[in-house]
Amino acid sequence: MKKFTTLSSTAIPLSIENVDTDQIIPARFLKATDRKGFGENAFRDWRYHKDGSVNSDFVLNNNIYSGSILVAGDNFGCGSSREHAAWALSDYGFKVIISSFFADIFKGNALNNGLLPIQVSEDFLKSLLQVIEENPSMLLQVNLEEQKLEVEDVDLVTSFEIDAYKKTCLINGYDDIDYLVNQKDKIEAFEAQKMY
Amino acid sequence: MGRTLFDKVWDAHLVDSIENGPQILYIDKHLIHEVTSPQAFAELEARNIPIYRPDQIVATADHNTPTKDQHLPIKDALSKKQLEQLTSNCERNNITLYQLGHKYNGIVHVMAPELGITQPGMTIVCGDSHTSTHGAFGSIAFGIGTSQVAQVFASQSLLLKKPKSLRVNVNGKLKKGVLPKDVILYIIAKIGTNAGTGYFCEYAGEVFEQMSMEGRMTVCNMSIEMGARGGMIAPDQTTFDYIQGRKFAPDSKDFESKVAYWKTLPSDEDAIFDKEYYFDAEDIEPMLTYGTNPGMGIKISESIPELSDASFEKSLKYMDFQKGQSLIGKPINFVFIGSCTNSRIEDFRVAAGFIKGKQKASNVTAWLVPGSKQVEAQIIEEGLKEIFDDAGFELRQPGCSACLAMNDDKIPQGEYCVSTSNRNFEGRQGQGSRTILASPLMAAATAVEGKIIDISKQLN
Numbered sequence: 001m002k003k004f005t006t007l008s009s010t011a012i013p014l015s016i017e018n019v020d021t022d023q024i025i026p027a028r029f030l031k032a033t034d035r036k037g038f039g040e041n042a043f044r045d046w047r048y049h050k051d052g053s054v055n056s057d058f059v060l061n062n063n064i065y066s067g068s069i070l071v072a073g074d075n076f077g078c079g080s081s082r083e084h085a086a087w088a089l090s091d092y093g094f095k096v097i098i099s100s101f102f103a104d105i106f107k108g109n110a111l112n113n114g115l116l117p118i119q120v121s122e123d124f125l126k127s128l129l130q131v132i133e134e135n136p137s138m139l140l141q142v143n144l145e146e147q148k149l150e151v152e153d154v155d156l157v158t159s160f161e162i163d164a165y166k167k168t169c170l171i172n173g174y175d176d177i178d179y180l181v182n183q184k185d186k187i188e189a190f191e192a193q194k195m196y
Numbered sequence: 197m198g199r200t201l202f203d204k205v206w207d208a209h210l211v212d213s214i215e216n217g218p219q220i221l222y223i224d225k226h227l228i229h230e231v232t233s234p235q236a237f238a239e240l241e242a243r244n245i246p247i248y249r250p251d252q253i254v255a256t257a258d259h260n261t262p263t264k265d266q267h268l269p270i271k272d273a274l275s276k277k278q279l280e281q282l283t284s285n286c287e288r289n290n291i292t293l294y295q296l297g298h299k300y301n302g303i304v305h306v307m308a309p310e311l312g313i314t315q316p317g318m319t320i321v322c323g324d325s326h327t328s329t330h331g332a333f334g335s336i337a338f339g340i341g342t343s344q345v346a347q348v349f350a351s352q353s354l355l356l357k358k359p360k361s362l363r364v365n366v367n368g369k370l371k372k373g374v375l376p377k378d379v380i381l382y383i384i385a386k387i388g389t390n391a392g393t394g395y396f397c398e399y400a401g402e403v404f405e406q407m408s409m410e411g412r413m414t415v416c417n418m419s420i421e422m423g424a425r426g427g428m429i430a431p432d433q434t435t436f437d438y439i440q441g442r443k444f445a446p447d448s449k450d451f452e453s454k455v456a457y458w459k460t461l462p463s464d465e466d467a468i469f470d471k472e473y474y475f476d477a478e479d480i481e482p483m484l485t486y487g488t489n490p491g492m493g494i495k496i497s498e499s500i501p502e503l504s505d506a507s508f509e510k511s512l513k514y515m516d517f518q519k520g521q522s523l524i525g526k527p528i529n530f531v532f533i534g535s536c537t538n539s540r541i542e543d544f545r546v547a548a549g550f551i552k553g554k555q556k557a558s559n560v561t562a563w564l565v566p567g568s569k570q571v572e573a574q575i576i577e578e579g580l581k582e583i584f585d586d587a588g589f590e591l592r593q594p595g596c597s598a599c600l601a602m603n604d605d606k607i608p609q610g611e612y613c614v615s616t617s618n619r620n621f622e623g624r625q626g627q628g629s630r631t632i633l634a635s636p637l638m639a640a641a642t643a644v645e646g647k648i649i650d651i652s653k654q655l656n
Contacts, residue, residue, distance in 0.1 A: 028601065030259075031260060079325065164217055194209075196317055
């Protein structure tokens with residue numbers, strides 16, 4: 001897994017609530033059998049009209065915005081468990097997703113792919129979206145070690161929560177498979193004495 | 197302090213706890229399908245890690261399969277490749293696969309319970325968010341991502357943080373025409389699509405106690421639509437009777453000792469939940485969704501609420517509905533009865549019961565897609581197919597079908613579909629399609645009338 005420590009980037013504001021994984025990557029693109037190339041179809045039906053023409057109203061097609069941070073509305077990533085959603089966002093170029101609330105499975109999938117989900121308060125999200133919309137070239141600073149998200153130029157700063165184990169994994173690029181495979185003795189002992 | 201059903205099952209599967217971190221949970225059954233498993237097999241192969249417990253894995257092909265002419269070669273090259281890869285991955289790793297055409301093939305959340313694979317007190321995972329279905333048996337069952345599929349392949353375990361507990365109580369007696377689907381759509385409409393995030397939900401009260409296993413599966417299936425990773429219902433005599441005698445059920449000499457254990461699982465009376473909701477069965481009516489998430493639901497007698505926020509308005513615009521509008525009388529051209537929510541025999545019995553002696557409206561294209569080969573066989577055996585044929589309905593072959601429209605079963609751009617599935621997201625049933633979630637009874641009535649009707653008026 002890719003390591004994550006710090007990031008300084010501009011951000012793209014997607015101020016829509018309940019962005020579900022069917023929007024992030026529609027089901028018809030789930031036929032691939034490897035993890036590559038999903039970025040091309042990330043938010044496909046919002047980026048393009050059905051006839052294939054570009055939907056210029058959609059924020060990802062607005063070239064005043066760029067960067068590897070996506071700032072999205074409440075309950076981001078709800079719906080299907082498809083990890084293809086995390087792969088698509090990563091492959092598109094995002095490294096951090098900021099929202100006031102993440103759906104469980106998406107959050108886990110993101111963390112398992114080195115894509116950092118940062119949960120902030122609703123008020124902070126509102127301020128952050130406003131800052132980005134007013135000045136799209138504003139840089140955001142993410143520091144995972146310090147669990148800090150900051151927009152230095154406007155003095156907007158917040159800390160964020162992350163599970164200590166997951167934090168270690170991200171900083172070092174470890175994943176759960178490495179950990180679990182090393183626990184085989186305990187798992188075998190559990191199997192031998194399980195009570196049900 | 198007393199323990200909840202969830203606590204009891206969780207604790208019995210705890211391998212170890214990491215200090216200040218997650219716990220290692222042992223997984224009894226791992227269900228897999230063609231869409232979310234190939235990358236996990238590839239991951240293990242690339243790292244040279246063997247599948248740890250292949251005999252605890254069961255595979256089926258469902259998401260990406262055609263629902264017509266299943267005996268013919270699959271036309272779509274990518275779908276064909278995905279299914280072939282599932283077959284070769286299972287063969288290479290000695291995993292049981294019920295592939296397309298097999299008498300046990302079906303939607304993973306329909307075939308596993310009907311084979312008796314799903315049992316109380318188990319931990320069950322699958323790379324599909326509707327794995328919560330299996331909680332109907334009093335098991336901890338939840339959807340996982342592909343990285344986690346690989347973790348279970350490698351260790352038959354997962355690293356997890358214990359979720360908080362939530363209980364939804366519904367007491368009283370349901371009105372005529374109100375089905376389990378209406379109960380869960382009502383709950384989600386009341387508490388919202390993220391009220392359950394971070395929680396595992398238990399459904400309790402008279403309504404669930406009196407419900408069939410099929411109905412309980414419908415309810416638990418949609419737990420994820422309120423954000424909860426899983427939903428559970430305490431196992432009882434209804435559960436034991438359903439399991440007994442099924443192919444992979446405990447055999448007769450073990451069955452009684454299993455039942456004795458299963459009877460210890462229900463939540464203790466003094467168990468405390470982190471959050472509880474109480475609803476009255478009499479308040480529930482046949483439900484419909486009008487928006488683009490399952491929480492945007494109304495009773496048939498209600499009108500679309502008049503809210504003013506950007507996401508709500510975006511949703512109504514997509515659906516081409518107005519604030520304050522009633523859905524009664526809305527012409528509908530597509531009806532889908534199927535999906536892991538409502539494709540079990542009971543659902544087709546309900547539909548057939550309404551359709552018998554009537555005709556499908558000429559403007560309606562209706563797809564009836566059984567959840568499994570066994571359900572399909574039972575539909576024929578019970579004479580329901582004849583009823584559907586006589587009324588002009590098309591009974592197709594099993595699969596996930598128009599629930600997520602990965603195969604050819606797509607609703608055209610701009611068309612409404614009254615659907616018994618679980619998600620009404622934008623484009624879920626095909627690009628530009630507009631989904632209205634409802635029960636099999638509402639769906640059948642819509643197909644016959646060619647428009648949405650107030651079914652409760654017709655029944656009472």
